[in-house]
Amino acid sequence: MSTVAKLGAFLWEYFRxxxxxxxxxxxNFVIQxxxxxxxxxxxxxxxxxxxxxxxxxxxxxxxxxxxxxAVLTLGxxxxxxxxxNCTRLSQIIAEGHLDFYLxxxxxxxxxxxxxxxxxxxxxxxxxxxxxxxFSGAVSWGNTAMLFAISILAAVIFVSFAVLAHSLTFFIxxxxxxxxxxxxxxxxxSSYPGGLFKGFARVLMFTAIPAGFISYxxxxxxxxxxxxxVLAMACFSxxxxxxxxxxxxxxxxxxxxxxxxxxxx
Amino acid sequence: MDRDxxxxxxxxxxxxxxxxxxxxxxLNLQNHLMYITDFLWRSLFLVIIVYIFLQLxxxxxxxxxxxxxxxxxLPEMLWYFMFAETIVLSHPQLSxxxxxxxxxxxxxxxxxxxxxxxxxxxxTFASEVVLRTIVNxxxxxxxxxxxxxxxxxxxxxxxxxxxxxxxxxxxxxCLLMAIGLLAFWMEDTxxxxxxxxxxxxxLGGMLLPLEVYPGxxxxxxxxxxxxxxxxxxxxxxxxxxxxxxxxxxxGQLLWILGLAMLVAGLYRMGVxxxxxxxx
Amino acid sequence: xxxIFTNWCLPDDGVVIMQAIEVEGxxxxxxxxxxxxxxxxxxxxxFRPRYRSISAVNDxxxxxxxxxxxxxIGPNGAGKSTTIKMLTGILHPTCGLARVxxxxxxxxxxxxxxxxxxxxxxxxxxxxxxxxxxxxxxxGRIYELEADDFRSRRNMLVDAFEIGELMDIPVRxxxxxxxxxxxxxxxxxHRPEIIFLDEPxxxxxxxxxxxxxxxxxxxxxDEQTTVFLTSHDTGDIETLCKRVVVINHGTIILDDTxxxxxxxxxxxxxxxxxxxxxxxxxxxxxxxxxxxxxxxVKLLVHxxxxxxxxxxxxxxxxxxxxxxxxxxxxxxxxxxxxYRDNGTQSVEVS
Numbered sequence: 087m088s089t090v091a092k093l094g095a096f097l098w099e100y101f102r103x104x105x106x107x108x109x110x111x112x113x114n115f116v117i118q119x120x121x122x123x124x125x126x127x128x129x130x131x132x133x134x135x136x137x138x139x140x141x142x143x144x145x146x147x148x149x150x151x152x153x154x155x156a157v158l159t160l161g162x163x164x165x166x167x168x169x170x171n172c173t174r175l176s177q178i179i180a181e182g183h184l185d186f187y188l189x190x191x192x193x194x195x196x197x198x199x200x201x202x203x204x205x206x207x208x209x210x211x212x213x214x215x216x217x218x219x220f221s222g223a224v225s226w227g228n229t230a231m232l233f234a235i236s237i238l239a240a241v242i243f244v245s246f247a248v249l250a251h252s253l254t255f256f257i258x259x260x261x262x263x264x265x266x267x268x269x270x271x272x273x274x275s276s277y278p279g280g281l282f283k284g285f286a287r288v289l290m291f292t293a294i295p296a297g298f299i300s301y302x303x304x305x306x307x308x309x310x311x312x313x314x315v316l317a318m319a320c321f322s323x324x325x326x327x328x329x330x331x332x333x334x335x336x337x338x339x340x341x342x343x344x345x346x347x348x349x350x
Numbered sequence: 351m352d353r354d355x356x357x358x359x360x361x362x363x364x365x366x367x368x369x370x371x372x373x374x375x376x377l378n379l380q381n382h383l384m385y386i387t388d389f390l391w392r393s394l395f396l397v398i399i400v401y402i403f404l405q406l407x408x409x410x411x412x413x414x415x416x417x418x419x420x421x422x423x424l425p426e427m428l429w430y431f432m433f434a435e436t437i438v439l440s441h442p443q444l445s446x447x448x449x450x451x452x453x454x455x456x457x458x459x460x461x462x463x464x465x466x467x468x469x470x471x472x473x474t475f476a477s478e479v480v481l482r483t484i485v486n487x488x489x490x491x492x493x494x495x496x497x498x499x500x501x502x503x504x505x506x507x508x509x510x511x512x513x514x515x516x517x518x519x520x521x522x523x524c525l526l527m528a529i530g531l532l533a534f535w536m537e538d539t540x541x542x543x544x545x546x547x548x549x550x551x552x553l554g555g556m557l558l559p560l561e562v563y564p565g566x567x568x569x570x571x572x573x574x575x576x577x578x579x580x581x582x583x584x585x586x587x588x589x590x591x592x593x594x595x596x597x598x599x600x601g602q603l604l605w606i607l608g609l610a611m612l613v614a615g616l617y618r619m620g621v622x623x624x625x626x627x628x629x
Numbered sequence: 630x631x632x633i634f635t636n637w638c639l640p641d642d643g644v645v646i647m648q649a650i651e652v653e654g655x656x657x658x659x660x661x662x663x664x665x666x667x668x669x670x671x672x673x674x675x676f677r678p679r680y681r682s683i684s685a686v687n688d689x690x691x692x693x694x695x696x697x698x699x700x701x702i703g704p705n706g707a708g709k710s711t712t713i714k715m716l717t718g719i720l721h722p723t724c725g726l727a728r729v730x731x732x733x734x735x736x737x738x739x740x741x742x743x744x745x746x747x748x749x750x751x752x753x754x755x756x757x758x759x760x761x762x763x764x765x766x767x768x769g770r771i772y773e774l775e776a777d778d779f780r781s782r783r784n785m786l787v788d789a790f791e792i793g794e795l796m797d798i799p800v801r802x803x804x805x806x807x808x809x810x811x812x813x814x815x816x817x818x819h820r821p822e823i824i825f826l827d828e829p830x831x832x833x834x835x836x837x838x839x840x841x842x843x844x845x846x847x848x849x850x851d852e853q854t855t856v857f858l859t860s861h862d863t864g865d866i867e868t869l870c871k872r873v874v875v876i877n878h879g880t881i882i883l884d885d886t887x888x889x890x891x892x893x894x895x896x897x898x899x900x901x902x903x904x905x906x907x908x909x910x911x912x913x914x915x916x917x918x919x920x921x922x923x924x925x926v927k928l929l930v931h932x933x934x935x936x937x938x939x940x941x942x943x944x945x946x947x948x949x950x951x952x953x954x955x956x957x958x959x960x961x962x963x964x965x966x967x968y969r970d971n972g973t974q975s976v977e978v979s
Contacts, residue, residue, distance in 0.1 A: 114537040121541025128548035132557055139562055140410050206541070262391045270398055281405040366773035373770040381758050459752055462717040464742040465771050625721040625735065627659060628714065 096192065097200060101168060104203035115205060122209025123216070126159055129276075130217060144280030150303040151278060152221040156232060157302035158275055160214030161239025167207030169199035172244050173268060175251030176261035184340060195333050199244070223307060231306045234315055239299050241322040245329040246271055246295065252329070255336025267294075275299035295321065371469050375477035382481055389482060393489040396432070396439055400490065403431050404497045420561035425498040426588040427559070432494040433487075434556040434584040437515070440482035441522055444475055445543045448530025458624055468617055472523055479519045507590030514583040514595065517602035522579050524609035531613070534620040555581025575605040648728075649823045649855040650693035650716065655725035656879075657686040657711055685711040687879040688725065695822070698849050698856040700866040700887075703876040704968045709859055712876065713825055716857075717745065730822055743772060746821035746854075748812050750828030755800045761811040762796040765818065772819035782818060789851075790814040790844060806837030813844055823855040824848070830865055842868045863960040875964070877971045891957040895966060896933040899956050900940070902926040905949030913947075916940050924951075 108115050130152065137148040166172060178184060178198060187197050218224065218232060250264035274282075274296030282290055282297075290297035298318045305314040382389070411417075411424050422430060448471065451457040460467045495501050529546060532539050551557050553567070554576035560568055571577050582598040660680040686708045693699050703709050714720040716729055718738030727734060732741045755764045769779035787793050790810050795803060803811070809829060816824060826845065830838045846869060848854045858870060866873060866887065873890060875883040883890070900916065904924050911918060911926055915935030920927040930940050937955070944950055 111537060117536075117541050118538070121545055124545050125548055128545070128552060132548075132552050135552070135563060135567070136558065138564070140414065142413060143406070144409050206544075262388055266391050266394050269395060273395070273398055273402070277402055277406065281402065281409060286405075363773075366770075366775075370767070370770040370773070373767050377756060377759065377763055377767055380763065381756060385758075456752070458714070458719050459749070461719050461738065462742050462745065462747060463771060464739060464773070624719065628711070628720055 093193075093196075097196075100200045101203070104170075104201075108203060108205045118206045119209040119212060122206040123213045126155070126210060126213040126217070130155055143278055146278045146280055146303075149221055149223060150307070152217055153223060153232075153303040153306050154276070154278065154300060156214050156218040156221060157235050157239055157306075158214075158299055159210040159217070160232070160236035161299065162243060162272070163207045163210030163212075163214060164236060165240030165243040166247075167204050167211060169244050170202035170204035170207070171199050172247040172251070173204075173265070174202070175248065176254040176259060176264050179251070179254045179340065180259040180261070184337075188341070194337065195248070195330065199248075228306050231311060231315065235298075235302050235305050235318065238315070238318045238322045239302070241326050242295050242298060242318075243271070245322070245325040248329040248333055249325075252333045252336045255333075255339050270294055271296050279304075291321075295325065298322075370465055371473040374470055374473040378474040378477040379481055382478060386485075389485050390489075392439065392482075393486055396435060396486055396490050397493050399435055400428070400432050400493050400497065404428055407431075420559060422559065422561075422588070423502070425500040426502045428498050429494050429502055429588050430559055430584050431556075432490045433587045434580050436483065436486045436490045437518065437580050437583060438550065438554075438556050439486050440479045441519070441526070442475065442478050442482075443543070444471070444523065444526040445530035445539055447471075448527060449533040449539045452531070452533040452620070457620075458628075461621070461624075468527065468613060471527065472520075475523050475526075476516075476519060479522075483515065502588050504590040507586060507595065510595050511583060511586055511590075514586060514598055514602070517599065517606065518579045518583050520606050521575050521602060521609060524606065524613050525575070527613050528609070528616055531616040531620050534623050550576050550580065553577070554579055555584065559585065575609065578602045578605055648692050649695045649697065649730060650691075650857070651726075651728040652692070652716075653690050653726045655686060655689050655712070655715060655722050655727050656684070657708075657715060657720065658723045659683045659685055685879055686715070686722070686876075689876065689879070689881045691874055691881060691884055693855060693857065695855055696849065696853040697872065698845075698858065698870045700858050700860065700870040700873045701876065702859065702861070702866065702873060702964065707877045708879040709876055710827075711879075713827070713857075713859065717747065717825060718742075743819065744822050746816040746819070746824040748809075748816045748824070748826050748829055750809075750831040753800070753808070753812060754815060755808065755811060757801050758799055760797045760799055761792070761803075761815065764800075765796075765815060768815055768818050774819060779818070782820070786814045786817055789847060804837075806833050806840065809833065809837070809841055810844065813841065813848075817848060817852075817854070820852070821854065823857060825857045825859075827859045828861065829858075830860065830862055838862075838864070845869055863964060867960050875967055877968065882971050883967060887960065890963055891960055894963050895958045896931060897958055898930045898932055898937060899958065900928040900930060900944070901952075901954040901956070902928065902944065902948070902950055903952035905951050908948060911948075913940060913943055915943075 133151050133155075134148065137143070137151065141147070171178065175198070184194070184198070187194050187201075190197065214236070218229075247264070247268050250267040251260065253260040253264060271294055274290060274294055277300060279290075279297060279300035287297065290300070298321065301314070305311050305318065308314065407419075407424055407427050411419065411427075417423060419427060448457075451460075457467060460470070491501075525546070526543070529539055529542050532542060536542070553571045553574055555571070560571050560577060560581050563571070571581075578598065578601050582602070586595055586598065660682055663679045663681050689712065701709060701712070711720065715722050716727060716734055718734035718736075718741060721735045729741060730744055734741055754768075755761055756767075765783055766779075769776075769783070774782065787796060790813070792807070792810050792814060795807050795811060800808060800811070813826075813829065829845070830841050833841065842865060845856060845858075849856055849869075856869070858865065860866060870887060872886050873883065874881060899919070902925065904926065907924060908926075911921055913928060916928040916930045918926060919929050928940075930937060941953070941955075944953070
């Protein structure tokens, strides 16, 4: 079996095991998923109220917002849902749980990320599909764009989380800091891109790459959609590579016992 | 024992019995002050969200070419939002804590001690909210003042606003406590809290002041206790009026009465369940 | 709930209460919902629930005198925690009666709570991020102690437990042994007449363990606190308690003194001999040689089959005995046999 196929099988096994475990508590599983769908629906409802009163915001209409939410929730759900540990990395590192993964014959980063599934984030995936269905912009071309951008968004979210939490290797338990950084990314991603100008806009395509998500409707409906997706793909690849490099650099420090603070 | 002696004893006993909760509150404050940096990090979110909403409202006011939206000027709108967000950010995730206590038996463990679990939680909740409100409030006021270069706040109303905030946190306590106590009957109350929070954001007037909503929704919001938690105090900050304050206070007191009974009832049912099933 | 202006006191019917705990025919049956497979099963469970009865405690009776130190033991799932929860008022029994310090725990829980203390090895009542001194102050308020009374009591306990230097260090920085000392001291602040200890020495090193045992003994000697101890550590039981109550499958299978248990339950003794010369074919009727090395011989005697006196006589008459040590089997062995004799649990209830 080629390495790619082996990797695929490994990921699939974990996904299956996590899902089975979550389904053990059927009622709770349903409540969590449904709860998240409801949660997202309320946000979309809020925006409906907003656009009801103020029909245009920075050149955006309600339809664009719906597409934004489709990408946001799909990307978040696919990324954080499947790689449930990406927001808990700081804790895992600080409490010494990495030792468990180091002793196993699998790629450490991937293993850590995938060994937990965030059940409620699956609700985000469900919602993303629903809200896309209601956006009034459903077509084969648009759907292809949606999936491409959502997957890239997932890569950006996970990479960013890994980068932020890898700080723990270098400065001690960075849980609060990384948490806020990730929170900032999600927050900025959930408002129409057109709101931010000048320096803020530059920031949003570099340090806090929320711009790719908050401008996602451009990639689906806009005239230069292919350019947009290409740019996003390049950026996600770079960000992903950076995250991997930083993590493994930090891991070397961890293995050599140079961790600043292991005890909580 | 003569009447005088008995009265002295009564006051003493009263002080002894309720003094324990103020001690709990004090201890909780000390606990949190040890991690003040944690609080400051969380205040960063307030800065971000106020910035975002500043951009949002600027765009709206410009596109509509108006001075007023509902009856708020842009500075008033932003200060309203900042304060509303401050109020909500100051609430710890109480229902999760209660859920944990129920599930891990800490609540049962508290049963053989001579204090009321609910009052204990209230004391810790209140002390934490007060501390966080002060920290968030200072940061928020700074950011808002810098953002709109104005402070549309009436100073004379501030002491009374403090009372409104105390009553507001009491209502929120009752609701979060009720959600947490559902843990006696539900596997995980997190989803309930999550959805409640969003409803609070919308119908409590955090994201938008209630005047902006269509009439139907405003009537729904009027029937709920949520507006007494966020909208009421936030509006009073930028538009203070004695009549409004009195109306708010009256409403808050009534809701506290009703919700307190709800919490007491839920708690009693939960303990009974514990008495029979061991939790 | 009593009105707040009542001056609470123990029931004053002229009877002097000698007994700390009285239990009579106490029983607890749990009803658990049976859930079928999958989603269908969960839905069914809501609309057509089926219940299964589990008898956790079944008709137990015993008394504990004031000032006694009793070990309450049993294998996991025997019904120990269920019993303790009933005695502290957390759980309501399905039948039977119990009185703790003359009060019915599940009815007078609030008033009883002023007079009982509890230390659960797994749960801490000290606030984790603050120094013990702060929790002590809080407990003083919770138990409504007057300020002067609290201070003198606290100082006395701090001296007795030697925790003076620990009082201002955050609990999270203390070692387990240090923490347990503070926990037990804290539980004594309000002068409880009876204290429930659940696994107080779990996870402690040998020295810390001995210290905790000494302190528990002190509280019993000095303050006549009744001690109700649950522990899997037989060292705890032997050092502290004269009496053992064994529970299994929800019923009390043994209620006796530790010495009687060790002497009589297993009906065996070990004899350690030291001989003057090396003996090749060592043999003794009625005794089994466990070990023979050099000048030492270890024998096992079943006292239900043969008289100890006869064995000793034979040994002394036929062998050059320099030293002899006759001992009862270790409590570990006795208890292990008791548990095994009463079979394994088919349903676990804790």
